[in-house]
Amino acid sequence: MNNVNSLSHSKWECKYHVVWIPKCRRKVLFGELRKNLGEVFHDLARQKESKILEGHLQSDHVHMLISIPPKYSVAQVVGYLKGKSAIHIARTYLGQKKNYGGMSFWARGYFVSTVGTDEGVVRTYIREQEKEDSRVEQLSLFK
Numbered sequence: 001m002n003n004v005n006s007l008s009h010s011k012w013e014c015k016y017h018v019v020w021i022p023k024c025r026r027k028v029l030f031g032e033l034r035k036n037l038g039e040v041f042h043d044l045a046r047q048k049e050s051k052i053l054e055g056h057l058q059s060d061h062v063h064m065l066i067s068i069p070p071k072y073s074v075a076q077v078v079g080y081l082k083g084k085s086a087i088h089i090a091r092t093y094l095g096q097k098k099n100y101g102g103m104s105f106w107a108r109g110y111f112v113s114t115v116g117t118d119e120g121v122v123r124t125y126i127r128e129q130e131k132e133d134s135r136v137e138q139l140s141l142f143k
Contacts, residue, residue, distance in 0.1 A: 007069060015053065015067050016074055017122050020082060020110035027059040033093060037085065044084050048077045054123045056130065063126045065115060074112050082106045 004011050034057050045052050045066060055064035068077050086105040115122050 005067070005069065007071065010070065012070050013067075014070055015065060015115040015119060017113045017115055017126070018064050018066055018074070018078055018110055019061055019112075020078070021061045021107050023104060023107045025060050025107070033089065036092075037089075040085055040088050041081060044081050045077070048072055048080055050077050054126045056126050058130060058133065063129055065119070065122055065126060078110050078112070082110075 004013050006012075037057055038055060041055065041062075041064070042052055048068070050066055050068045050072070053065045053067055055062070055066075057063075066077070068074060089105050
């Protein structure tokens with residue numbers, strides 16, 4: 001229980017493995033966007049009193065292990081991260097002053113799983129995901 005956090009009237013340890021993709025699973029998370037987006041996610045998570053413990057930006061999806069206080073729902077925090085990061089991308093990389101209605105960068109939905117005693121396994125999975133994806137792609141070339 002050394003990772004327990006506190007709010008004014010509660011002690012908590014709520015960690016989630018979250019994955020989401022860009023719209024149409026486009027492989028757009030490269031270069032400058034990939035370098036800066038991690039920092040953007042960390043800043044946005046802090047605004048919701050959350051902390052990204054582990055994260056990895058693949059070319060076509062985002063993996064993260066995030067700690068979210070119980071006063072926020074997972075849907076609130078993930079929606080906030082996706083929405084505000086899409087606005088940041090539109091302003092910074094697409095040159096728009098405003099994020100016009102109907103424009104979205106991320107696909108609807110996400111995957112979420114609670115992390116209990118398997119935190120180490122999830123952290124390793126997130127770190128090693130890119131290597132594993134390339135290994136699987138190599139194996140599929142020989143089918």
